[in-house]
Amino acid sequence: MDIMNFLDTGSTDLLDVTNMVKWLLSSLGHFMIFKKFGVRPIYAFFPVVREYNVSVCAGKEKEGRTFAVINAVEVLLAIPYYLLKDSNSSFFQLIEIAILAAILADVLYQIRIYSGLCQAFGRSKRWLWGWFFVDEWIAIIWGFGESFQPQKQVEKVDADAGVKVSGVNAQVTDSGLTVNISERTTIDFFRKMVLLKDIHLSIPEGHMVLLLGGSGAGKTTFVNAVTGYEKADASIMLKEQDLYRDYKKMKYDVGFVPQQDLMRGNDTVLRTLADAATLRMPSGVSIFARRKRVRDVLEEFGLAAISSSLVEKLSGGQRKRLSIAMEFISDPSLFILDEPDSGLDGVVARGLFEKLRSIADSGKIVIVITHTPDRVIDLFDDVIVLAKDASRTGRLAYYGPVKEAYEFFGKDSMEDILLSINQTDEGGEGRGDEFVEKYADRMLEADRKAG
Amino acid sequence: MDTKKIKHRGRFSQVFIYLGKLFRMFIFQNDWKVFPMAAVIAGLVCYVVGANLFVTQEGTMIGTFALACICIWNGFFNSIQVICRERPIVKREHRSGMHISSYITAHMIYQAFLCIGQTVITLIVCRITKVNIPTQGLITNIALLDIGITLFLITYCADMMALMVSAMVHMTTTAMTIMPFLLIFQLVFSGAFFPLGNGAAKFTDLTISKWGLTALCSQGDYNSKPMVTLWNAVAKLQNTEFNGQKPVAEFMRQAQESGLKEYILAWSGKQNQNPVYAFSADNVLGCWGYLLLFIFIYASIAVICLEFIDRDKR
Structure with missing residues (x-):
């Protein structure tokens, strides 16, 4: 609100004493409010950072990002505004218009965020008027008033609270997939976040593997890291070749089928597959061989009879098979599918997984993410279980044969396993850390035995 | 497998994959509708301003402005949604080895086909409505061809601007929200109708409408017309x-x-002589040059923006 104060008062002097006092009072009030919420109080003195953290306190972190950006724009626009304010140039007029637009957006976000703050303090939304017109005094009252206490503190994610790390690298096999992910991090709104950590496993060829994990456990991040699409601090070896180092060439040896059927609805099945073949197959393959491959794949996936149909006319199952066929056309060694059975009924889904089983049996590695694994679990060899640990990082809670997984978790279905590792606020048992540590111990033990 | 020895489709070959797709879409989807739409719009404009176009200075100014507006409108509508509506598909294909430059080049070729079609239709409509087309060409000696090239460049330039927007935004609704702002900017800052201050006048150099309108006025020999x-x-x-x-x-x-x-x-x-509209080949070539430069810049920005498509959030 500081920039607004400067502009609203009509003062042309940035160093106007009244404005400075107001800013100081507001900052002091926010300092105490942040303290009450468990946010670093010093943030109250930094424009933009303050706005973002007020949003965090108000439980509106997502809106707070936009709010902070709007404030940053206001701060940036304020500089030429004060430099050119006496020039009366057309550029200055444009700046004024831009500031006006920013202020309008700012006001809307203030209403959203400060109403959230009222809620966080358990106070009536009538306080919004106060926040709007005399925010410095309201900040002082809420910050220093003993009766003004937030209903809950800002949830802190302790980056160092992660559970035990095994650090035991999987041995590279000459025919399978070896994954050694030390860490996968990202910067999200100036904060470093560890998405995945300490995932080491080796999948032999011909295996069909279930990738199990709750919401936000890092399944898609794991898949993207394994395929080299989003690189991690990791070593991914496919048949002794470094997937990261030779990504440009090796990406054709990895087939990834996304959850949505991302195909152009107004193209025919045959043309869709033929174009996928031209794009994915080596350019050295003759046109006759390519056409034969397209015909064979159409037959194999039961699409030959509808090859001239438009994609948008296909049923859900047919569309899914076409989506898989588009990746299968280049005969990849590693095949990853993100929820291929979503939206399919049990019978169609079973048929699809049997098809995937036959692909694995032909010597490929097939990794499948699914939220309904129990109806097809007999078709899988192994299961990878990912769980969120205390620091909200995706960790490996188990990798191994399906039958051993039941023993490891003490459960008799994959859905129960999922329930046990899910956080309590997601309706789970919240035992993710326990199994991550148990699996890390198991890996360390195996490593010690192996010498 | 020894991946090091295996080569895949290069940028050039991939252009044809996407060209094929786009032309199939032209038939199966509703892209063909841009042609009758162009005829209707051109007909309306010629009916209103055609009588004095290239006859008087005022009629030429209003008429060429209207013609430039038709072209910008056509160009914007051709491509404003073409990339953003299939952005997730583009992301998947990029992951599978598609080159963004090939994809954009295919779009550029296809859009050029649409723009040429719309220009020809606009000229035919001008003929039918008996618009007084100049008789002396400055560049090719065929005045109709010169005017056609200008109309094409205006349409294509607007088309590329819309393609750039389509590559930048993630949703069709965002693209359709931005489009009117771009259109208004083109109209207000054309530099012909609305008096602009010295500072604001500089912005006219950035508009397609200014260079298109200037080229058309030059080709219509604005300065020799009665006022x-x-x-x-x-x-x-x-x-x-x-x-x-x-x-x-x-x-x-x-x-x-x-x-x-x-x-x-x-x-x-x-x-009322205006040296900006001088009847000279250099003048027209200069305007064409600016439009070509804009086309190149817009297409390049589209490629650059789309190269970051992998960063799209799920």
């Missing part, structure tokens, strides 16, 4: 009585009978 504003202003006074007589009406009648009117109109035109 009717003065005569029309006098005509408004023709009912004024002085000592029971109407001297202005009498003067106008006599001027029309003696041919003085044409002299006055031509004389007015000579007083």
Whole structure:
């Protein structure tokens, strides 16, 4: 609100004493409010950072990002505004218009965020008027008033609270997939976040593997890291070749089928597959061989009879098979599918997984993410279980044969396993850390035995 | 497998994959509708402003502005949604080895086909509605072809601007929200109709409408055309009585009978010379050059923006 104060008062002097006092009072009030919420109080003195953290306190972190950006724009626009304010140039007029637009957006976000703050303090939304017109005094009252206490503190994610790390690298096999992910991090709104950590496993060829994990456990991040699409601090070896180092060439040896059927609805099945073949197959393959491959794949996936149909006319199952066929056309060694059975009924889904089983049996590695694994679990060899640990990082809670997984978790279905590792606020048992540590111990033990 | 020895489709070959897709979409989807739409819009505009286009200075100014607006409108609508509506598909294909430059090049070729079609239709409509097309060409000696090239460049440039927007945004609704702002900017900052201050006038150089309108005015030999504003202003006074007589009406009648009117109109035109619209090949080539530069810049930005498609959030 500081920039607004400067502009609203009509003062042309940035160093106007009244404005400075107001800013100081507001900052002091926010300092105490942040303290009450468990946010670093010093943030109250930094424009933009303050706005973002007020949003965090108000439980509106997502809106707070936009709010902070709007404030940053206001701060940036304020500089030429004060430099050119006496020039009366057309550029200055444009700046004024831009500031006006920013202020309008700012006001809307203030209403959203400060109403959230009222809620966080358990106070009536009538306080919004106060926040709007005399925010410095309201900040002082809420910050220093003993009766003004937030209903809950800002949830802190302790980056160092992660559970035990095994650090035991999987041995590279000459025919399978070896994954050694030390860490996968990202910067999200100036904060470093560890998405995945300490995932080491080796999948032999011909295996069909279930990738199990709750919401936000890092399944898609794991898949993207394994395929080299989003690189991690990791070593991914496919048949002794470094997937990261030779990504440009090796990406054709990895087939990834996304959850949505991302195909152009107004193209025919045959043309869709033929174009996928031209794009994915080596350019050295003759046109006759390519056409034969397209015909064979159409037959194999039961699409030959509808090859001239438009994609948008296909049923859900047919569309899914076409989506898989588009990746299968280049005969990849590693095949990853993100929820291929979503939206399919049990019978169609079973048929699809049997098809995937036959692909694995032909010597490929097939990794499948699914939220309904129990109806097809007999078709899988192994299961990878990912769980969120205390620091909200995706960790490996188990990798191994399906039958051993039941023993490891003490459960008799994959859905129960999922329930046990899910956080309590997601309706789970919240035992993710326990199994991550148990699996890390198991890996360390195996490593010690192996010498 | 020894992946090091295996080569895949290069950028050039991939252009044809996407060209095939786009032309199939032209038939199966509703892209063909841009042609009848262009005819309807051109018909409406020619009906309203066609009579004085390339006849008087005022008619030329209004008419060429309207023609430039048709082209910008057509160009914007051709491609404003083409990339953003299939962005997740583009992301998947990029992951599978698609080159963004090939994809954009295919779009550029396909959009050029649409723009040429729309330009031809606009010219045919101009002919049908008996618009007075200039007879002397500055670049090719065929005036119609010169005008056609200008109309094509305006349409194509607007098309590429919309393609750039389509590559930048993630949703069709965002693209359709931005489009009117771009259109208004093109109209207001064309530099022809709305008086702009010195600072704001500089922005006109960034608009497609300014260079398109300037090229069309040059090709229509704006400076040689008569100016009717003065005569029309006098005509408004023709009912004024002085000592029971109407001297202005009498003067106008006599001027029309003696041919003085044409002299006055031509004389007015000579007083209203605008060197920016000079009837010269250099002038037209300069305008074309700016439009080509914009096309290149817009297409390049589209490629650069789309190269970051992998960063799209799920």
